[in-house]
Amino acid sequence: MNAPAKQVQLSELFKAASARKRRQQRIAFALLRGLTVIVALLLLIIVGYITVKGLPSLSWEFLTGSPKNGMTEGGIFPAIVGTLCLAAGSMIFAFPVGVMAGIYLSEYVSNGPIKQFIRIMTNNLAGVPSVVFGLFGMSLFVNGLDFGSSILAGSLTLAIMVLPVIIRTTEEALKAVDPSHRMASYALGASRWQTTRRVVLPQAMPGILTGFVLAVGRVSGETAPILFTAAAYFLTRLPESIFDQVMALPYHLYVLATSGTDIEKSQPAAFGTAMVLILLVLMMNLLTSLLRNRLNRKAGIK
Amino acid sequence: MKLLRKLAEKLMESLLTLSGAVTTAAVVLIFAYLFREGLGVFSESPVESRVVLAVHGSNPVKQLNADVIRKMYDGQITNWKEAGGSDVEVVPFYQSDITKYFSDSALGPEFANLPQCIGQLIDSMPGIIAAFDTSYTPAKFAGHYVQTDQVSLISFLSGRNWYPTAKPAAQYGALPLLLGSLWVCIAAILIALPLGLAAAIYISEIAQPRVRRILKPMVELLAGIPSVVYGFFGLMVVVPAIQRIFNLEVGETGLAGSVLLAIMALPAIISVSEDALRSTPREMKEASLALGATQWQTIWRVVLPWSSSGIAAAAVLGIGRAVGETMAVLMVTGNAAVIPHSLLEPVRTLPATIAGELGEAAQGGTHSKALFALGCLLFLITLTFNLLVEYLVIRRRRAAGL
DSSP states (O other): OOHHHHHHHHHHHHHHHHHHHHHHHHHHHHHHHHHHHHHHHHHHHHHHHHHHHHGGGOOHHHHHSOEETTTTEEOOHHHHHHHHHHHHHHHHHHHHHHHHHHHIIIIISOSSHHHHHHHHHHHHHHHSOHHHHHHHHIIIIIIISOOOSSHHHHHHHHHHHHHHHHHHHHHHHHHTSOHHHHHHHHHTTOOHHHHIIIIIHHHHHHHHHHHHHHHHHHHHHOOHHHHTTTBOSOOSSOOOSTTSOBOOHHHHHHHHHHTOSSTTTTHHHHHHHHHHHHHHHHHHHHHHHHHHHHHHHHHHHO | OHHHHHHHHHHHHHHHHHHHTHHHHHHHHHHHHHHHHHGGGGGSOSBOTTEEEEEOTTOOOOEEOHHHHHHHHHTSOOBGGGGTSOSOBOEEEEGGGHHHHSOHHHHOGGGTTHHHHHHHHHHHOTTEEEEEEGGGOOSSOSOEEOEEOOOOHHHHHHOOOEETTOSSBOEEOOHHHHHHHHHHHHHHHHHHHHHHHHHHHIIIIISOHHHHHHHHHHHHHHHHSOHHHHHHHIIIIIHHHHHHHTTOSOOOSHHHHHHHHHHHHHHHHHHHHHHHHHTSOHHHHHHHHHTTOOHHHHIIIIIHHHTHHHHHHHHHHHHHHHHHOOHHHHHHSBOOOSOOSSTTSOBOOHHHHHHHHTTTSOTTSHHHHHHHHHHHHHHHHHHHHHHHHHHHHHHHHHHTTO
16 A cells, blocks of 8 residues: 555655756856856956957057157067067077977887986976076076077077977877887887887977977067066167077066056057067967867878 | 998987986076075175174174164164163264265365264264275274174075165065965965866866867967966956955055966966866766766766866966966066065065066175075975975876876
């Protein structure tokens, strides 16, 4: 007599419990979704705000002219040139060394304490605050080696800072290469270096280039490391040698925003400079995703 | 031919090995150069270079610390009793004050009589404390010199006053800067961790692949924006907003710095915790779902506990990034070197102090050495955080049997 009633009760209970579970899940997922939307909105607000305020400042004159009237008018050409110099200079040092270190980590050294140690040191270097790189660069390159505040000193400082980025992406790119290709190369009698150069490197090239692009983006946006090693407050002429000081986009924005001669009046120029920096980042990100797509397509065809 | 090839191989291999050591070399070099300059501050006197302090002959005080000297010159200490002397009023004197006591003619052409005048002045005033350049030392006077305590590690770490440009004696107490960094970073991580973790869970567990493909590049973009641009945005938007919301006189506060640091720490937190969440074995999730657990229960009871140490690593990494961040914080926190009592006051962090003051500090001087010492402190703090992350990651790998 009692059995069916009990069964009904149990199934009611079960239904209630599963309804509660579903409700909990709905609430939790809504919360997570909401917080994620906030994160995405933050990015959109920052990029949108700078774009809306900065885009009107952009013009051919702004990009190719020198700052005038206490940096309230004119353009940012010297800063663009300076940032290009610093990016090129630091890449000349950092890219070959970083790629070689990446090759060593992925192809030459076997898993063990040495690899572990190098990896920890690379991560430590990546975690050093940018202003500490500035102190170090000033102490070693500017004063110690007597390069003065110059493109050379700034580039070397930035190069050391950006090494971990290049090493990591290179290593990742090399690791992604199918091991069977290496085996096939060895089976044909190729040496380790021949295998690396002819088989592994060509396949990993898009990935390595991704690292290059990331590094250029990082270097172009850094201020603290060049504050005391390369950056000039204001220059009208362009650098002539690697021992010259240069203006740089991020430092220029800092100056315009905090210590220009007339901060109110130089605001349009500041927004314009910020816009250029954002465009630079967007361009670099677009480039990396293009490279990545190519890499994925290649992997898909195989 | 074969020999040549072998030689080239060997050469290449050693070159690669050498580049493998480059990051280690860089860390060691940074360490060495930073500490070489930074530790120099601990043997220095806080008094300006080539400046001496002298008092009247009857004054029993032989030694003063920088704090007392600053307070005397600021007028906060007006009686020698407070400095362990007799009951005489303090008369602070700096060599440029000499024109108040002597006429131009008494000082002679090109201040030729300046040393004599200083000597006379010291002898005539029992309460004087006189600071002057060693090149103006009087030939003879009845007063005596006062020694100052050197900058010590303890006074550096626990000193509550950071007055690097105070004259004649500067004060290098890093405590307000340390606390400033601490407050700003803790607040930042409290904002960033919930947001970042939620986004990581959403991206790795819930979002459709299509949504994920949109969100991932957005996070990368957030990581790519230069810190000055964040600082500029903070100055233009966050600072005025905070000023309006909390009805403050100035919006440049610790909170403004925390908000920006939180945004800047998000990408690191999201990507590291996403990796951790993603590494949960599929079998475990499937087992949980097969037992009738909902997706949310699986995330809450299985995925999150499994990846907890990875999430901890993400939090530590986020703090480490925030501690070292310079430009954005420099631009929005107001940079007052006082111990903060709330986040709605201007604060000054370690990196912002270095970036803000190194340009003005004379190269090789005590001030610049003190800034390098701050750099050492910052380096040690971030190194500790980094090693903690490494430890957490390695322990995790071991636990997972990888």
